[in-house]
């Protein structure tokens with residue numbers, strides 16, 4: 001299948017087959033894809049909690065509008081924004097750049113100032129909102145990578161954010177849930193994935209200038 005055909009195949013599956021487990025290799029490929037997702041300045045101001053524990057998934061389903069995908073999928077990816085994105089976080093990122101690229105930290109001063117300038121020009125609320133957007137990009141990469149691997153992934157916004165944070169103990173970790181995705185394999189009788197995809201025509205979606 002071409003990549004476009006794989007995107008045609010992918011669907012926000014509603015009925016997962018709970019007996020089908022994801023392999024360690026498949027899961028690791030998805031983690032690599034999410035790790036490689038781009039983010040503003042490369043800051044990756046979020047974490048991704050991968051829930052495979054059945055009891056935790058049950059608790060999350062109860063605060064996730066009882067969506068069966070939460071328990072029936074093989075793994076639930078919870079994208080969570082950091083709640084403190086301060087100077088220390090920006091500086092630590094520059095440390096990582098210097099270390100990864102084996103360059104003098106001083107040579108990154110200009111880049112550091114731009115990042116710190118951006119962080120300092122925003123309120124905490126604005127930074128978390130910004131961070132949620134970055135998490136959605138990672139979600140998009142996950143969905144595309146899963147399609148490429150022939151793994152199903154269903155994005156979901158239907159959950160109680162505060163209660164999700166509570167179940168996962170995110171507040172104490174300085175995190176808050178952005179968006180989630182159920183990852184696994186569609187049941188043979190999942191009706192949703194058998195339906196024709198509805199998308200706006202290209203003439204309506206794109207404006208060429």
Ligand SMILES: Cc1cc2nc3c(=O)[nH]c(=O)nc-3n(C[C@H](O)[C@H](O)[C@H](O)COP(=O)(O)O)c2cc1C
Nearest residue numbers: 010011012013014067154155156157158159179197
């Ligand atoms: C950010 C986001 C949140 C979504 N939330 C839910 C959800 O809570 N429950 C659900 O069943 N589907 C959810 N969907 C799935 C969409 O309804 C679905 O992607 C859309 O109808 C297009 O269908 P397709 O993904 O199968 O092509 C969500 C999709 C996105 C991108």
